Amino acid sequence: MRKTTRKFPEARLEGIGACQGVAIGTAFLVDDPRGRVVRVYLPAEQVDAEVARFYQAVRIAQLQVQEAIERLQAALGAERAYILESHLLMLQDRSLGEQIEAFIRENHANAEWAVRDVTAQLLDVYAKITDDYLRERGSDIADVSHRIIKILSGSKMRDLNDLANGAIIVADDLLPSVAADLDPAKVLGFVTNGGGWASHTSIIARSLGIPSVVGVKNVAAVVRSGETIIIDGATGAVISNPSPETLRFYSEQRARQQQQQIFDIEERELPAITLDGIEVNLRANIELIEEIEAFRRFNASGVGLYRSEFLYSQAATGLPTEEDQFEAYKFLAEMSGRDGAVIRTFDLGGDKLHLEGFKPERNPALGLRAIRLSLVVQDIFRTQIRAILRAANQADGNARLKILLPFVSNLDEVREAKRIIAEVEKELRQQRVPHAEDVEIGVMIEVPAAVILAEPLAREADFFSLGTNDLTQSMLAVDRGNENVNSLFDPLHPAVLRAIKYVAEAAARMQIKINVCGEMASNPAQVLVLLGLGLKDLSMTPSAIPAIRRLVRSINMSAAENIASQVIALATPAEVHRYLQSHVPHLGAPFLTSAQLSKSTA
Numbered sequence: 001m002r003k004t005t006r007k008f009p010e011a012r013l014e015g016i017g018a019c020q021g022v023a024i025g026t027a028f029l030v031d032d033p034r035g036r037v038v039r040v041y042l043p044a045e046q047v048d049a050e051v052a053r054f055y056q057a058v059r060i061a062q063l064q065v066q067e068a069i070e071r072l073q074a075a076l077g078a079e080r081a082y083i084l085e086s087h088l089l090m091l092q093d094r095s096l097g098e099q100i101e102a103f104i105r106e107n108h109a110n111a112e113w114a115v116r117d118v119t120a121q122l123l124d125v126y127a128k129i130t131d132d133y134l135r136e137r138g139s140d141i142a143d144v145s146h147r148i149i150k151i152l153s154g155s156k157m158r159d160l161n162d163l164a165n166g167a168i169i170v171a172d173d174l175l176p177s178v179a180a181d182l183d184p185a186k187v188l189g190f191v192t193n194g195g196g197w198a199s200h201t202s203i204i205a206r207s208l209g210i211p212s213v214v215g216v217k218n219v220a221a222v223v224r225s226g227e228t229i230i231i232d233g234a235t236g237a238v239i240s241n242p243s244p245e246t247l248r249f250y251s252e253q254r255a256r257q258q259q260q261q262i263f264d265i266e267e268r269e270l271p272a273i274t275l276d277g278i279e280v281n282l283r284a285n286i287e288l289i290e291e292i293e294a295f296r297r298f299n300a301s302g303v304g305l306y307r308s309e310f311l312y313s314q315a316a317t318g319l320p321t322e323e324d325q326f327e328a329y330k331f332l333a334e335m336s337g338r339d340g341a342v343i344r345t346f347d348l349g350g351d352k353l354h355l356e357g358f359k360p361e362r363n364p365a366l367g368l369r370a371i372r373l374s375l376v377v378q379d380i381f382r383t384q385i386r387a388i389l390r391a392a393n394q395a396d397g398n399a400r401l402k403i404l405l406p407f408v409s410n411l412d413e414v415r416e417a418k419r420i421i422a423e424v425e426k427e428l429r430q431q432r433v434p435h436a437e438d439v440e441i442g443v444m445i446e447v448p449a450a451v452i453l454a455e456p457l458a459r460e461a462d463f464f465s466l467g468t469n470d471l472t473q474s475m476l477a478v479d480r481g482n483e484n485v486n487s488l489f490d491p492l493h494p495a496v497l498r499a500i501k502y503v504a505e506a507a508a509r510m511q512i513k514i515n516v517c518g519e520m521a522s523n524p525a526q527v528l529v530l531l532g533l534g535l536k537d538l539s540m541t542p543s544a545i546p547a548i549r550r551l552v553r554s555i556n557m558s559a560a561e562n563i564a565s566q567v568i569a570l571a572t573p574a575e576v577h578r579y580l581q582s583h584v585p586h587l588g589a590p591f592l593t594s595a596q597l598s599k600s601t602a
């Protein structure tokens with residue numbers, strides 16, 4: 001691996017630790033959330049060839065544009081081709097080409113990065129122009145830049161796993177689907193400017209066990225590709241160009257963590273029972289089928305949440321077929337241990353994956369997502385239900401798979417979904433396709449309307465699953481992935497705690513089962529409060545299971561109830577944090593980062 005020839009002093013940044021673990025590697029800057037443009041630092045002997053590669057791409061772009069102009073002229077007449085003619089002029093502009101060449105030579109940059117950087121500077125200038133017509137020309141520059149980058153990098157997206165062994169990705173943001181494709185054996189970790197503890201990219205990082213830090217302001221401006229970088233996913237620390245002492249300190253930390261992982265495995269058979277004999281159910285959240293390995297390693301009693309929408313990022317065509325899904329669900333049914341698996345129907349939209357053919361929305365968190373989308377594109381929903389009902393018939397009995405409906409805000413959505421499920425059952429019966437009937441149907445409680453309507457919803461549902469990530473987002477009106485409001489995203493906010501208590505009591509009154517599948521269930525201090533509120537069925541990121549098992553085995557349920565009754569009476573998040581810090585300091589920060597805590601208690 002190559003290092004920069006320039007040596008910069010150690011720089012320290014801080015963000016939110018998304019996945020615990022220390023990683024020490026080489027920084028790779030990645031330009032866009034899809035991971036298309038990566039900053040590569042070139043050795044001196046490759047610079048001439050890179051310049052030649054750039055000019056070759058410009059020539060190809062010129063030919064492409066020339067051809068397009070001829071096609072347009074033939075079809076629509078000469079005057080319609082003027083926009084593309086301006087693109088051609090730009091591609092022929094010697095001074096622009098020379099600026100990009102100079103950037104490559106001075107910075108030992110790869111051509112993609114140089115094009116992106118130089119044109120971004122130009123775009124900044126254009127954005128400030130007051131004349132509307134001239135300002136609009138900025139979009140032509142962006143277009144030409146995009147064309148050259150596409151030629152340089154090929155039309156395919158760059159596979160971030162091919163960067164180099166020991167790479168740590170540094171990006172403004174990464175899409176959850178891109179994070180889901182990372183191979184932890186190749187990519188040691190990632191750092192992003194955007195994101196929060198409960199954003200889907202962070203959830204994926206925890207599932208894969210990739211150390212990561214998110215919400216690090218300006219990280220892509222401070223860290224350079226090729227530099228040595230350390231990230232500590234427990235504290236949120238990011239250090240570039242570490243001194244020898246810093247390197248030694250973090251190498252020791254990493255060794256200690258590896259030792260802890262061995263203890264975790266040794267303790268996995270111990271029952272999750274409190275000191276006063278109350279059993280707590282520990283299940284796992286799974287996004288990728290391969291994670292079933294981690295699920296087994298940590299000895300979860302079942303899969304409490306399978307985020308089935310991630311099948312979209314894994315399917316070859318973008319749309320998982322009934323057979324793709326049947327195989328995945330059957331595998332889960334067979335492998336998911338005592339309690340089987342809860343298949344959440346596609347939670348597409350929001351900050352997750354998007355369905356081809358739907359325009360990006362202005363406010364996706366409140367948009368056409370999850371159950372709403374399933375009820376609009378019913379074919380996709382029906383196919384999914386067919387696959388689940390068929391798979392539920394496998395292994396030893398129907399109870400092994402359950403259906404969970406995401407983002408319910410209205411009783412009618414549940415009724416409509418149940419009507420469709422009954423129709424699919426009937427169709428399978430008529431077609432004599434082996435399938436299960438009477439599969440349990442659960443409702444996710446993750447928006448305030450569902451909290452308030454918990455009692456009537458309980459009449460429609462077989463069980464509730466508390467999605468504390470979206471619940472926190474929607475109760476507090478705080479975007480779970482927005483770094484500017486990270487310190488406000490707080491599941492221990494008294495409003496969230498009171499909502500949880502309200503739902504837990506409604507479920508108890510109505511005698512339906514309830515579990516928690518949001519990220520609260522992965523944090524020891526938060527779990528203590530959940531247990532005290534009566535929530536004893538928890539589904540979490542698999543790697544959190546050892547710490548939660550240890551917590552359960554170390555407490556009395558009566559003490560947890562006492563703590564919960566105290567914090568529920570408090571009025572501000574800061575008071576809740578202070579209470580927990582003073583009464584159960586050994587559990588660590590109620591959040592996994594000191595950054596969030598210091599802000600909320602300041």
Ligand code: PEP
Pocket residue numbers: 203305307347446466467468469470471517518519
């Ligand atoms: C939640 O919102 O808490 C949840 C479990 O679902 P997701 O994180 O996938 O939105």
Ligand code: MG
Pocket residue numbers: 406446467469470
């Ligand atoms: Mg959710």
